[in-house]
Amino acid sequence: MATTAAPARSKSGPGADELRGYLRQLLLIRRFEERAGEMYSLGKIGGFCHLYIGQEAVAVGTIAALRPDDYVISAYREHGQALARGMSSRSVMAELFGKATGCSKGKGGSMHLFDASLGFMGGHGIVGGQIPLAAGLAFAAKYRGTDQVAACFFGEAAVNIGSFHEALNMASLWKLPVVFIIENNGYGMGTALARGSSLLDLAHRSYSYDMANEVVDGQDVLTVKTAMEMAVTRARTESKPTLLEIRTYRYVGHSMSDAAHGTYRTKEEVETYRERDPIVLLRDRMIAATQLDAAGYEALDREVKAEVDDAIQFAESSPDPDPSELWTDVYAPRS
Amino acid sequence: MATTAAPARSKSGPGADELRGYLRQLLLIRRFEERAGEMYSLGKIGGFCHLYIGQEAVAVGTIAALRPDDYVISAYREHGQALARGMSSRSVMAELFGKATGCSKGKGGSMHLFDASLGFMGGHGIVGGQIPLAAGLAFAAKYRGTDQVAACFFGEAAVNIGSFHEALNMASLWKLPVVFIIENNGYGMGTALARGSSLLDLAHRSYSYDMANEVVDGQDVLTVKTAMEMAVTRARTESKPTLLEIRTYRYVGHSMSDAAHGTYRTKEEVETYRERDPIVLLRDRMIAATQLDAAGYEALDREVKAEVDDAIQFAESSPDPDPSELWTDVYAPRS
Amino acid sequence: MAVITYREALNQALREEMHRDPDVFLMGEEVAEYDGAYKVSRGLLKEFGARRVVDTPIAELGFAGIGVGAAMAGLRPVIEFMTWNFALLAIDQVVNSAAKLRYMSGGQIGCPIVFRGPGGAALQLAAQHSQALESWYAHVPGLKVVMPGTPADAKGLLKAAIRDDDPVVFIEGEMLYNTKGEVPEAEDFVIPIGQAEVKRPGDHVTVVCHSKTVTVALKAAEALAQEGISAEVVDLRTIRPLDTDTILASVAKTNRCVILEEGWPYAGVGAQVVDVIQRDAFDHLDAPVLRVTGADVPMPYNKQLEKAAKTDPARAVAAVKRVLYLA
Amino acid sequence: MAVITYREALNQALREEMHRDPDVFLMGEEVAEYDGAYKVSRGLLKEFGARRVVDTPIAELGFAGIGVGAAMAGLRPVIEFMTWNFALLAIDQVVNSAAKLRYMSGGQIGCPIVFRGPGGAALQLAAQHSQALESWYAHVPGLKVVMPGTPADAKGLLKAAIRDDDPVVFIEGEMLYNTKGEVPEAEDFVIPIGQAEVKRPGDHVTVVCHSKTVTVALKAAEALAQEGISAEVVDLRTIRPLDTDTILASVAKTNRCVILEEGWPYAGVGAQVVDVIQRDAFDHLDAPVLRVTGADVPMPYNKQLEKAAKTDPARAVAAVKRVLYLA
Numbered sequence A, B: 001m002a003t004t005a006a007p008a009r010s011k012s013g014p015g016a017d018e019l020r021g022y023l024r025q026l027l028l029i030r031r032f033e034e035r036a037g038e039m040y041s042l043g044k045i046g047g048f049c050h051l052y053i054g055q056e057a058v059a060v061g062t063i064a065a066l067r068p069d070d071y072v073i074s075a076y077r078e079h080g081q082a083l084a085r086g087m088s089s090r091s092v093m094a095e096l097f098g099k100a101t102g103c104s105k106g107k108g109g110s111m112h113l114f115d116a117s118l119g120f121m122g123g124h125g126i127v128g129g130q131i132p133l134a135a136g137l138a139f140a141a142k143y144r145g146t147d148q149v150a151a152c153f154f155g156e157a158a159v160n161i162g163s164f165h166e167a168l169n170m171a172s173l174w175k176l177p178v179v180f181i182i183e184n185n186g187y188g189m190g191t192a193l194a195r196g197s198s199l200l201d202l203a204h205r206s207y208s209y210d211m212a213n214e215v216v217d218g219q220d221v222l223t224v225k226t227a228m229e230m231a232v233t234r235a236r237t238e239s240k241p242t243l244l245e246i247r248t249y250r251y252v253g254h255s256m257s258d259a260a261h262g263t264y265r266t267k268e269e270v271e272t273y274r275e276r277d278p279i280v281l282l283r284d285r286m287i288a289a290t291q292l293d294a295a296g297y298e299a300l301d302r303e304v305k306a307e308v309d310d311a312i313q314f315a316e317s318s319p320d321p322d323p324s325e326l327w328t329d330v331y332a333p334r335s
Numbered sequence C, D: 001m002a003v004i005t006y007r008e009a010l011n012q013a014l015r016e017e018m019h020r021d022p023d024v025f026l027m028g029e030e031v032a033e034y035d036g037a038y039k040v041s042r043g044l045l046k047e048f049g050a051r052r053v054v055d056t057p058i059a060e061l062g063f064a065g066i067g068v069g070a071a072m073a074g075l076r077p078v079i080e081f082m083t084w085n086f087a088l089l090a091i092d093q094v095v096n097s098a099a100k101l102r103y104m105s106g107g108q109i110g111c112p113i114v115f116r117g118p119g120g121a122a123l124q125l126a127a128q129h130s131q132a133l134e135s136w137y138a139h140v141p142g143l144k145v146v147m148p149g150t151p152a153d154a155k156g157l158l159k160a161a162i163r164d165d166d167p168v169v170f171i172e173g174e175m176l177y178n179t180k181g182e183v184p185e186a187e188d189f190v191i192p193i194g195q196a197e198v199k200r201p202g203d204h205v206t207v208v209c210h211s212k213t214v215t216v217a218l219k220a221a222e223a224l225a226q227e228g229i230s231a232e233v234v235d236l237r238t239i240r241p242l243d244t245d246t247i248l249a250s251v252a253k254t255n256r257c258v259i260l261e262e263g264w265p266y267a268g269v270g271a272q273v274v275d276v277i278q279r280d281a282f283d284h285l286d287a288p289v290l291r292v293t294g295a296d297v298p299m300p301y302n303k304q305l306e307k308a309a310k311t312d313p314a315r316a317v318a319a320v321k322r323v324l325y326l327a
């Protein structure tokens, strides 16, 4: 559904190792988020905490198509992208715990994960706010003549805010190397898509900006990766933006204070979506292709669970930031 | 080019009296603006002053399709709409002079003309700011169950700002009786359309909101009126918004400090557009149909010139607001 | 009088005013089907229907503007910002339209609108979600700014705000929603905008506060009483217009003043109160007026750091002792 | 030293810094092909090309955010707001992104950006185009706020702002662009951010001012001198961080103070200056500190009303006489 000629899709399928890598990432995010939910209930994590359970394939598939020097930027539901980008479970969990060892030194929390060394430019809490920032990262890449790409994640409810409109217009006008990724999980808090957007085919909003688009099945990590590869290639080689609408679903509530179902969606609806679980889809495909067996899957699951356990221990045993940290990082040192 | 089935266009052509009325309005606006420009040079008018010369048929044609109880709201280039809506030359000129007899008591000036009794809801100076206000006026009409319509004017450069996007989305989502009128005069200050918008067919931006649209020749007052009638009918009877892109041209500079040509457009370009002058078009049509002759035209022109002379005299001889007016109208009386 | 929560008090005010005046409607994100992100509008959709309780897309600038437009047409919109942090996106419509319409139109077009929602910090919401920007709104002529600290004030002032013919910025507190207090039940219980209230009388020092710092002030006064220091707690309730009479009367009595606020120090509400006091009660003052404010930093996520950043009774007590030259 | 206009001084600063550092670029409405709405960027497109001098659509929120994003990546954007009135649409990116990124990221991501353009009133631009909102920005930790009143300060401070590693809100004045003054030519002429300057020494009273009110203060001082009153004029130059040392030193000498500003009174910059003085120079003060501000109303269009709304030398003189108990 791309409006301009798209780069050819890569031909050779991914190998078993590669698939195992994705499966591991999907599982890691899932287990990490499950435990984060628990830790929240235990009061180890505070504030707002938005889990990514159900949407894992979006982060893993898209970020797999990026280069290490590309930029990634997201909203407040960004644990999954942080982990997929290679931030350690330890540094992310410690941040959720507000510890000095967290990726943002305990000052950012769940909504503000950062890792400059990996080009992970945050965790932003104002809906739509990161969309112009992403265009700005892409602007910088183009300005410097690097061929870096910026990947920008936001929810489907963010397409109705002014920032989306302004940033997409300028990104197209100036041919910026950025991929705008709508994670369409059907709801913005309790508001179903159709109650917030006058247009249901969100990808088509790109036509207002003469921009390419694609609608993507967000539960299949390989489909996501393929679509993202095309968009990244368009950005890297043609310096043109793309709007991807990746359709997915969150199994859990909007944040920890929101029930998974009951108010604005039914249990049945959640169950239906669970049937196309991204982990199950990939696992079964690998098993069918004899790239994995049940024992292998269990081992992998144990491995990531151990990693998350370790992250929790690490976070738990890490110190709070020194009280003096209240006053640092407001301004640059010595300025 | 409407996306949804449009109400049928009205069949019977306008009579001589009606045409004479439009011609008079076009001429009045032209002569008013010419003299306003003079008065600005003489220091009688201050601040920013944005003339409407060349665009007259847009205001006259659209407002002719409205009912007296409808709402009209515009940006800072609104003298023409105010006059077309029936505000007196006196009250508008006096406002430009900053006099107590002005439509806004001399407190608003050129950019903030208001007449609540005629549903003329201003003159607004922040680009795009009036677009959600118009949706709000339409919301109020619908809320109250009246069949009033809101007509909202803005320049083509305003389509790139967030307010446009947010307001059009909600207007469509909630089926508000509003007509959004892009006065596409090709430039936002010194910026040609293509340097600001990634999409050149601005009417097509309506597809992002599942909204009807039409591209209209803005130099032909009757074409404008017919298109507006369809949009108004859609609003009044179906309670649905429309996006009209009315193509026009300003002969003069953006504001009084901007030259008519030289910086961002050529003299030739201006001359070319002048060949399709809205006044000449209508006059010649009427003369060809023997609804008017040269003497009749001259008489009409003298009549409006006299009206503008009178308005200037009125403005000139009106008092400044009382110094105590500085402190009034900040809050409602006795509250 | 019934003891109810601040949340219920707001809910009652909305319900009563919507019953009283068919022109009043509520609009905002999640206000209808979700009953409000913080449940302030619980039950209103059911009672008044989708015409009068309107869920919006995430488009603060747009729906604030729609509210202003509806108010220009004479309706009385109550626009809920899920939190005031998000109102930064809408501030152009609040300041450039709502606050200025009456003036620019030479008095023709009023704007009877209430913008409301929780402001300031809750718990560990970090920098972008923990801002107390009331001094910004108070800076702007054309706006009124109301910040109740108790359930009764919440109810009486929200009713007044809805009935007011001018735009009112009504800032609640997430941390206040569950607090309880006695609230009059009478339909006509309305607290006039612009009146501070002495929440606790005292003789030795005036402690000025508003919104969440009312509790801080009362706790500090309690602690000070243990040490024989009698603090008068003046709750501003309305930030603009400022009730200078009540403030000055108290300072004329106590000769000393400490001002608490949740927000940042530079040009906060307290700075304006200082300005008024030092100018109009100069000869009454036995010590400089001191202020206790939120730390001058973006709000950190970490719990301990956040606690240290907030205005608390201990710092209030310390400031009082300083103005009494006891420390 | 060459005598040049404030506009030329800014233009030189931009040109020199763009020569010095390839990471500096200018972005905003009409900055390139039109040479700037107020011609501050005259010739820069020609000299540096469209890559570094970038015209934008009318989309303040978007291009402010693009600037912040570019700064996150290490560039040094100078974002021009055609006027600061329009920055209300962009304020979320200024306050929620630029000011907070370093803190939220635990120090990892800086934001070396300058937001600049004219603020406050010009002549008869009416309510929406005549706002002096510096106290809003000064309220926010993470931002620096600079407001030069003379050509030399404009140049030296803009160069400092561009070199600064933090977000700087740089507010100019349309009415200042044509004013002239001596400006050092040296490439390394940089005025450190955070330093006020005594623009005229005096003994009897301190007059604090900034930006357009510097001229007002100097005129008032001149008039007062005729009457034998010696006023010391302190130009803040930087609004945040506030140079309290210079202010307090002056007040310690004069024992009296009047503060001028263009903006509205409630919680203006002057309120913060009052707070500092009454707290830290309490025993030095022989009279309350008085403020002269813009009228507490939206700006009217009418010329006479506008004149009456503005801070002028006559009101400054009157305030000085009051603090000297001469009136």
Ligand SMILES: Cc1ncc(C[n+]2csc(CCOP(=O)(O)OP(=O)(O)O)c2C)c(N)n1
Binding pocket: A077, A125, A126, A127, A128, A154, A155, A156, A157, A158, A183, A185, A187, A188, A189, A254, C029, C058, C060, C082, C086, C089
């Ligand atoms: C400007 C703004 N308005 C409101 C909010 C409160 N809020 C936080 S998340 C959210 C819903 C966003 O939904 P969506 O964009 O679909 O992302 P999802 O949460 O589904 O990932 C809302 C309304 C906010 N953070 N920012």
Ligand SMILES: Cc1ncc(C[n+]2csc(CCOP(=O)(O)OP(=O)(O)O)c2C)c(N)n1
Binding pocket: B077, B125, B126, B127, B128, B154, B155, B156, B157, B158, B183, B185, B187, B188, B189, B254, D029, D058, D060, D082, D086, D089
């Ligand atoms: C938000 C905002 N940004 C910038 C300006 C300055 N400005 C005034 S008019 C204008 C150009 C608008 O062009 P357009 O919308 O095409 O209307 P036209 O002037 O052609 O009628 C600009 C940039 C403003 N008033 N508001």
Ligand SMILES: [Mg+2]
Binding pocket: A155, A156, A157, A183, A184, A185, A186, A187, A188, A189
């Ligand atoms: Mg969503």
Ligand SMILES: [Mg+2]
Binding pocket: B155, B156, B157, B183, B184, B185, B186, B187, B188, B189
């Ligand atoms: Mg235009």
